[in-house]
Amino acid sequence: MGGKGQLVGGLMFLIAAAxxxxxxxxxxxLATIAFANALVVLGLVVLWRVGLVSFGQxxxxxxxxxxxxxxxxxxxxxxxxxxxxxxxxxxxxxxxLIGFLLARxxxxxxxxxxxxxxMILYGVLVKTESLGSTxxxxxxxxxFLGFAPHAQALGRALYWLTLGVDAVAAxxxxxxxxxxxxxxxxxxxxxxxxxxxxxVSVTNIIHTKVAVAGVLGGxxxxxxxxxxxxxxxxxxxxxxxxxxxxxxxxxxxxxxxAAFVGSLVFEAVRSFAVDVMPGLWQMTLGSVLLLTILxxxxxxxxxxxxxxxxxxxxxxxxxx
Amino acid sequence: MTGSVNxxxxxxxxxxxxxxxxxxxxxxxxxxxxxxxxxxxxxGAGKTTFVNMITGHLTPSKGSILFEGNDITGKPSREITxxxxxxxxxxxxxxxxxxxxxxxxxxxAIARTSGGVFANLTTPVHSAAATAEADTTIExxxxxxxRDMVASQLPQGLRKLLDIGMAVVSWPRLLLLDEPTSGxxxxxxxxxxxxxxxxxxxxxxxxxFVEHDMxxxxxxxxxxxxxxxxxxxxxxxxTETLNNPQVxxxxxxxxxxxxxxxxxxx
Numbered sequence: 001m002g003g004k005g006q007l008v009g010g011l012m013f014l015i016a017a018a019x020x021x022x023x024x025x026x027x028x029x030l031a032t033i034a035f036a037n038a039l040v041v042l043g044l045v046v047l048w049r050v051g052l053v054s055f056g057q058x059x060x061x062x063x064x065x066x067x068x069x070x071x072x073x074x075x076x077x078x079x080x081x082x083x084x085x086x087x088x089x090x091x092x093x094x095x096x097l098i099g100f101l102l103a104r105x106x107x108x109x110x111x112x113x114x115x116x117x118x119m120i121l122y123g124v125l126v127k128t129e130s131l132g133s134t135x136x137x138x139x140x141x142x143x144f145l146g147f148a149p150h151a152q153a154l155g156r157a158l159y160w161l162t163l164g165v166d167a168v169a170a171x172x173x174x175x176x177x178x179x180x181x182x183x184x185x186x187x188x189x190x191x192x193x194x195x196x197x198x199x200v201s202v203t204n205i206i207h208t209k210v211a212v213a214g215v216l217g218g219x220x221x222x223x224x225x226x227x228x229x230x231x232x233x234x235x236x237x238x239x240x241x242x243x244x245x246x247x248x249x250x251x252x253x254x255x256x257x258a259a260f261v262g263s264l265v266f267e268a269v270r271s272f273a274v275d276v277m278p279g280l281w282q283m284t285l286g287s288v289l290l291l292t293i294l295x296x297x298x299x300x301x302x303x304x305x306x307x308x309x310x311x312x313x314x315x316x317x318x319x320x
Numbered sequence: 321m322t323g324s325v326n327x328x329x330x331x332x333x334x335x336x337x338x339x340x341x342x343x344x345x346x347x348x349x350x351x352x353x354x355x356x357x358x359x360x361x362x363x364g365a366g367k368t369t370f371v372n373m374i375t376g377h378l379t380p381s382k383g384s385i386l387f388e389g390n391d392i393t394g395k396p397s398r399e400i401t402x403x404x405x406x407x408x409x410x411x412x413x414x415x416x417x418x419x420x421x422x423x424x425x426x427x428x429a430i431a432r433t434s435g436g437v438f439a440n441l442t443t444p445v446h447s448a449a450a451t452a453e454a455d456t457t458i459e460x461x462x463x464x465x466x467r468d469m470v471a472s473q474l475p476q477g478l479r480k481l482l483d484i485g486m487a488v489v490s491w492p493r494l495l496l497l498d499e500p501t502s503g504x505x506x507x508x509x510x511x512x513x514x515x516x517x518x519x520x521x522x523x524x525x526x527x528x529f530v531e532h533d534m535x536x537x538x539x540x541x542x543x544x545x546x547x548x549x550x551x552x553x554x555x556x557x558x559t560e561t562l563n564n565p566q567v568x569x570x571x572x573x574x575x576x577x578x579x580x581x582x583x584x585x586x
Contacts, residue, residue, distance in 0.1 A: 180429050181440035187426050190415040197375070197413070198430045198486070199401035204437055 009170060009257050017163050020156050028155050030267050032227040035162045038263035039169055039220035041247045043213030046173070048253040049185035050209055052106065056114030057244050059098075059121050060091035060217025062236035065225035066131070067091070067218070072140040080142035080161055080226060087222025088215050095214020096207075103207040118236050125233035136232025139225050162223045169216060170256050177256070181208050246285070250292050252299015262300050326352045327386075328494055328526045329374070334383035336369050343369040344550045347383070351494075356517070356527045358541030358558065360534070360571055365547040367530045368410070371496045374528075375407045376400040387494065402435055406492035410499040410530075412483035416472035420463060420482055423471055424454035424489055431490030453489060460519045461485040476503050477512055484516055488523065495520060497529035501536060509533060513540055534572050538562060546571055 020028065040061050047054055064087035071086055072078045098117060105113055126134050141154065149157045176182035184205045187195050192202045225231050234240060243266075251262025269288055273281035296302055327350040334347040344366040351357055361367045372378040374385055376397035385393045392400055415423050429450040433439040444450075458464050461481045466474060471482060480500060487495060500516060501509040517540050520527050531537050537544055537558060544561035546554040548571065554564040561567055 176441070178444050178446065179441050180433050180443045180445050181437070183426065183429075183445040184440075186417055187415045190417055191413055194413040194415065194486070195430075196396075196398050197401055197407060198427050199398045199435050199490070200430050200440070201398055201435070205440065208437055208441065 005255070005257070006174065012257070013163065013167050013170075017160060020159055025152060025155060028159050029227065030271055031264065032155070032159045032162050033224060034264045034267035035159075035166050035260060036220050036223035036227055037244065037247065037267070038166060038260045039216045039223070040244045041251060041263050042169060042173055042256065042259040043216035043220075044244055044248040045251070045253045045256075045259055046176075046182075046185075046209050046213050046216075048248055049189075050206065051185075051189040052206070052209075053111045053245060054114040054213065055111045055238065055241050055245060056116070056118030057213065057217050058236050058238070058240035059114070059118035060095060060214045061221035061224070061240065061244075062118070062121055062125070062231075062233070063091040063094055064088060064218030064221030064223075065231045065235050066125075066221075068222045068225045069137065069139045069231040070131075072142070073137070078140050078142050080144050080158070083142060083226070084161070084165065084219060084222040087225070088219035091218020091221065092211060092215035095211045095217075098214070099207040099210040102210050103203045115238055115241065118241055119238060122233050122236040122238075125236060132232070134233060136230060136234075139229050139231060141229070142226050158223070158227050162227070165219055165223060166260060169219065170260070173212075173216075174256050176212065181205055185209075246289060248299075249289065250299060252296070252301035254298055254301035254305060258299060258301030258304070265300065328353045328388055329528075330386040331374070332384045332386075334370070334373060334385065335381050336366075336373060336378060337381045342550050344373070344380075346551050349545060349552060349555065351526060351528065353493075354524055354526055356520075356540060356542045357529070358537040358544045359528060359530045359547060360532070360537055360544060360561075360567075361547030362571055365571075366550040367547050368498055369550075370547070371407065371498050371528070371530060374400075375405060375496060398435065401490070401492075404493040405496070406487035406490060406494075407496040408480070408484045408487045408498060408500060410502050412476075412479035414471045414479055414482050414486065417470065419468050419470055420458065420474070421454060421467045423482055424458055424485060425450055427486040428453040428457070428489045457485050457489045460488075460522070462515050477508050480504065480512065481515065485519075488519065488525070491523065492525060494526045494528070497527065499530050499532065501531065501533060509536060510539070534562060 016031075023031075040057055043060070044054060044057055067087040067090040068083045071083060077083070102110060102113060125131055131137070141148070144157055144161070184195060184200065188202055188205060195202050195205075221235060224235075247262050247266045250266055251258040270281065270285060273284035277284065292299065329349075329351040331347055331349045334344060335342070336344040347370060359367050359370070369378060373380045376392070376395050376399070379394040383393070384391060387400075387403060387405060390403070392403060415426065418426065425446060429443065429445040429447065432447070432450055433443045458467055461484065463478055463481050463485070466478060471479065474482065484497065484500065497516070501512060504512055513536055529541070541558050543556065544554075544558045545552050546561050546564065546567045553570070554561045554567045562572060
């Protein structure tokens with residue numbers, strides 16, 4: 001993504017932030033969840049680029065969410081900024097630990113091992129009565145640096161907080177993709193031996209990617225916990241992970257912005273499908289996925305690239 | 321030729337076994353700075369095993385390898401690369417989905433970091449310095465015309481040049497080339513070696529290259545090591561080694577020509 005892409009991204013972010021007072025509540029709450037989940041998707045994009053698919057990203061999502069919920073419950077600390085930060089860091093710490101194991105695996109083994117780890121957390125949470133078992137528990141209403149907004153204002157505040165975290169994450173991840181560590185994705189997918197002989201540990205690079213994706217997953221879960229106001233073990237369940245992979249396929253790994261657009265489209269399609277045909281919403285989602293794979297194998301992001309290219313060809317034609 | 325302070329590489333009693341198979345044994349060789357050493361031998365004589373042990377791809381079963389006086393025996397390949405030993409491969413090891421420039425720039429950027437997790441995160445891959453270094457090396461290996469071509473579309477000879485270029489972009493002091501001309505047509509071999517060798521000379525790199533073509537060895541090497549059955553059976557100037565009766569009988573002679581096919585056009 002060049003300077004122009006960043007400008008467009010920044011503009012989209014400002015429009016999204018400025019339009020909040022005009023949007024109805026249901027749009028705000030849908031967008032908040034979508035933009036929180038987009039962080040998890042962005043983490044999956046980081047892994048996707050190196051050829052790895054994690055079917056257990058809900059592990060970090062759930063850790064982020066439970067960290068927020070439990071910290072507020074046990075300590076009474078309920079500042080949204082502090083809680084979200086803790087959620088991201090707790091998940092990141094777990095990802096660093098798990099990375100020592102995961103970074104040595106590839107392909108289906110990586111996917112299944114990450115799935116297994118997330119299901120262990122699910123199992124533990126379901127069996128733990130003190131953490132609410134299958135029902136989970138409610139998350140305390142957060143405050144924002146001393147302010148305690150209610151009802152409608154709270155929804156807007158969480159929306160803005162989510163957008164803020166997204167903006168920081170987007171800038172940092174775009175920077176990460178330009179670094180040696182971040183750019184070693186296609187090279188590792190192409191030829192690990194060459195990368196090692198250039199003087200880099202492939203295991204370390206993959207470990208870093210697992211950690212980055214974990215931190216993003218944690219932030220996503222932390223924001224989602226505040227937005228939903230409730231946490232339960234389903235946040236670690238494999239269908240949750242599958243949903244994130246679904247959005248990643250929909251979005252494509254081509255750009256940072258695609259993760260956010262993809263997540264928003266997914267939430268919109270899902271809520272529309274549930275509304276219009278409650279019994280068949282999974283089928284609608286399935287059809288969308290099928291159409292994406294058939295006609296946009298590189299995701300929604302590739303659509304943006306195509307449109308840009310078409311614009312450029314038109315411009316050159318007009319110029320000549 | 322052993323034990324001088326000018327030696328960039330000193331190998332002692334090197335041995336490698338795979339189960340009961342002895343792939344290399346009793347290898348003792350010293351290489352002075354800026355020498356170009358050709359390594360010959362039939363398939364399975366231990367040449368690649370020798371290269372793989374020096375570059376850390378294989379750990380020796382016995383013996384020691386000193387590079388600039390430091391023991392590098394058994395170190396991982398990425399550490400050895402960072403110390404100043406690079407290598408190219410018999411089958412060019414490049415990144416096929418990247419362009420020639422991206423291949424080279426990735427190699428240049430990696431060479432400019434310390435390799436630590438934090439350094440890799442904070443160093444940009446397309447820094448001005450890495451970009452300039454990549455373009456200089458692309459010029460040096462005369463592949464500038466193909467700079468923006470995706471590497472998978474390159475013909476074999478250019479892949480080889482790119483592979484060697486990526487090994488050179490880090491300014492190594494010792495370079496090991498494993499069959500730089502394998503898979504290249506006879507007409508192209510000399511031109512390719514000419515480009516490679518003049519590039520390496522301009523950077524004062526000590527070179528050890530494995531080669532089957534005796535004409536190329538005679539033309540480009542200052543010294544030739546002949547491998548047979550896992551060990552060095554002759555070591556001297558190209559004329560000395562290639563005229564050695566044992567070498568002629570076992571490696572460059574008529575027998576091997578028929579037995580090993582690819583062994584040569586000598």
